[in-house]
Amino acid sequence: MSGNSANQHHWSGVLSSALDAVGHTPLIHLKRIQEAQGLQCRLLGKVEFFSAGGSVKDRIAKRMVEEAEKDGRLIPGKSVIIEPTSGNTGMGLALASALKGYQCIITLPAKMSLEKEVMLRALGAEIVRTPSWDSPESHIGVAHKLRDSMPNAVILDQYSNPNNPLAHYHTTFPEIMASPSSDFENKEIDLIVAGAGTGGTITGLSDAIRDREKAFPEKNKTTVVAVDPVGSILGGGEPGNYAVEGIGYDFFPEVLKPNAPSIDDWVKVNDDEAFAMTKLMIRKEALFVGGSSGSALAGALKYLHSPKGQSIASNPNANVIIILPDGVRNYLSKDWFLEGAQGPSNPLREKMREIIGRELGDAYGTGSGVPSTRKEKKNDEALNGEVSDKLGSVHLEDVVGESK
Numbered sequence: 001m002s003g004n005s006a007n008q009h010h011w012s013g014v015l016s017s018a019l020d021a022v023g024h025t026p027l028i029h030l031k032r033i034q035e036a037q038g039l040q041c042r043l044l045g046k047v048e049f050f051s052a053g054g055s056v057k058d059r060i061a062k063r064m065v066e067e068a069e070k071d072g073r074l075i076p077g078k079s080v081i082i083e084p085t086s087g088n089t090g091m092g093l094a095l096a097s098a099l100k101g102y103q104c105i106i107t108l109p110a111k112m113s114l115e116k117e118v119m120l121r122a123l124g125a126e127i128v129r130t131p132s133w134d135s136p137e138s139h140i141g142v143a144h145k146l147r148d149s150m151p152n153a154v155i156l157d158q159y160s161n162p163n164n165p166l167a168h169y170h171t172t173f174p175e176i177m178a179s180p181s182s183d184f185e186n187k188e189i190d191l192i193v194a195g196a197g198t199g200g201t202i203t204g205l206s207d208a209i210r211d212r213e214k215a216f217p218e219k220n221k222t223t224v225v226a227v228d229p230v231g232s233i234l235g236g237g238e239p240g241n242y243a244v245e246g247i248g249y250d251f252f253p254e255v256l257k258p259n260a261p262s263i264d265d266w267v268k269v270n271d272d273e274a275f276a277m278t279k280l281m282i283r284k285e286a287l288f289v290g291g292s293s294g295s296a297l298a299g300a301l302k303y304l305h306s307p308k309g310q311s312i313a314s315n316p317n318a319n320v321i322i323i324l325p326d327g328v329r330n331y332l333s334k335d336w337f338l339e340g341a342q343g344p345s346n347p348l349r350e351k352m353r354e355i356i357g358r359e360l361g362d363a364y365g366t367g368s369g370v371p372s373t374r375k376e377k378k379n380d381e382a383l384n385g386e387v388s389d390k391l392g393s394v395h396l397e398d399v400v401g402e403s404k
C-alpha cells in the first residue's frame with residue numbers, strides 16, 4: 001500500500017456508464033472493532049458494496065463480458081447471457097446486459113434472497129429459481145439445459161472462467177496496494193482474509209500477492225486466509241445447510257486453488273458468528289455490509305486470536321485486509337437482519353417511552369428486543385388505535401396528495 005490520501009480519489013470526472021463505477025472501492029479502517037478486540041494490528045476492510053452493482057462480483061462480470069466481446073463469443077444485441085450464480089455475479093452481468101443490450105437469464109438457488117431476485121428483474125434479467133446444488137435441476141444444470149437449447153446463448157461460467165480470478169489480480173489487488181496510507185510506516189499486506197465461493201476473489205488476490213513476493217523477495221510474505229461456512233466442504237468438514245449467501249460449496253470450483261502456496265489457512269465460521277459480526281460492523285463501523293462480510297470478519301478475528309495469528313495481531317505496524325463482498329441491501333428481508341443488533345434491554349428506549357407516554361410504535365414493539373415481520377404486523381395492529389389517537393393517522397396517499 002502506498003500513495004497519498006490528498007491525491008487519491010475513487011472516481012473523478014464524468015463516467016461514461018455505471019460500468020465505469022465498478023470497483024474502485026474504499027479501504028476503510030475498522031478501528032472501533034480493532035480496538036474493542038484488543039488488536040494492535042490495523043484491521044482494514046475493502047468495502048465492495050460501493051461498487052455500481054453492489055458487490056465484489058461486479059468486477060468479474062465486467063471482465064468476463066469485456067473479454068468475451070473481444071474474442072467474439074458475445075455479440076451485443078444478439079447474444080443471450082445465461083449464468084448460474086448466487087446472485088451477485090448475476091447482478092454484475094445484468095448491469096452489463098442492460099447497458100450493452102444483451103438478454104440475460106440468471107439461474108438462482110432457492111435459498112438466495114428475494115432482494116437479489118427483484119434487483120435482477122429491475123435490471124431486465126429473467127430468473128429461474130432452482131432447488132439444489134448437486135442435481136441436474138441445480139442452478140448449474142438448468143443453466144446448461146437452457147444454453148444447449150437456445151440460439152446465441154452463452155454461459156460465461158464464473159466457476160471455470162480465468163477472467164474471474166484475473167479481475168481481482170488486475171483490479172482488487174492493485175487498488176489495495178494503491179490505497180492511501182502515507183502515514184503507515186509499513187505499506188505491505190501482512191494478512192489478507194476473504195471468503196471463498198467460486199474462489200475467484202481469494203485465488204486472484206493470492207496469485208497477485210505471490211507474484212509480487214517473487215518480484216520482491218526481500219519483503220515479508222503475506223499470509224492468505226480463506227473463510228468457509230460450516231456446512232461447506234471447501235475448508236473441510238461435512239456438507240450441510242447454512243444461511244450465509246455467496247460463499248461455500250459442496251464441490252470444488254475449477255478457479256479455486258485451495259492449497260498452499262495460494263492459501264495458507266482455512267477458517268470455518270458458522271451462521272451465528274457471521275451474522276453477529278455483520279451487525280457489529282453495521283453498528284460500530286456504520287458499514288452496511290452483508291452476511292458474508294460478517295463471515296470474513298469473524299474468520300479474521302478467529303485467526304488473529306489463534307496462536308498462528310499472534311505475531312500479526314500484536315504488531316502495530318501490521319496491515320490486515322478483510323474483503324467485505326457485498327451490502328445488506330441484498331438481505332433486508334432476512335430474519336437474521338430483521339432481528340436487529342439491539343439487545344432486549346435498552347435504557348434509552350425506556351426513557352423515550354417514559355417521555356412520550358406510550359409505546360414507540362417501531363418494529364421492536366414492546367421492548368422485548370425480538371422483532372420479526374410477524375411481530376411488526378401485530379405491533380402495528382395493536383398500536384394503530386393508540387398512535388392514531390395521539391397523532392391522527394397519516395397515510396402515504398395524504399402526503400403524496402398534498403404535493404400534487
Ligand SMILES: Cc1ncc(COP(=O)(O)O)c(C=O)c1O
Nearest residue numbers: 088197198199200201246292325
Ligand atoms: C456475497 C458474496 N460473498 C462472497 C462471495 C465469494 O466470492 P468468490 O466467488 O470470488 O469466491 C460471493 C460470490 O458470489 C458473494 O456473492
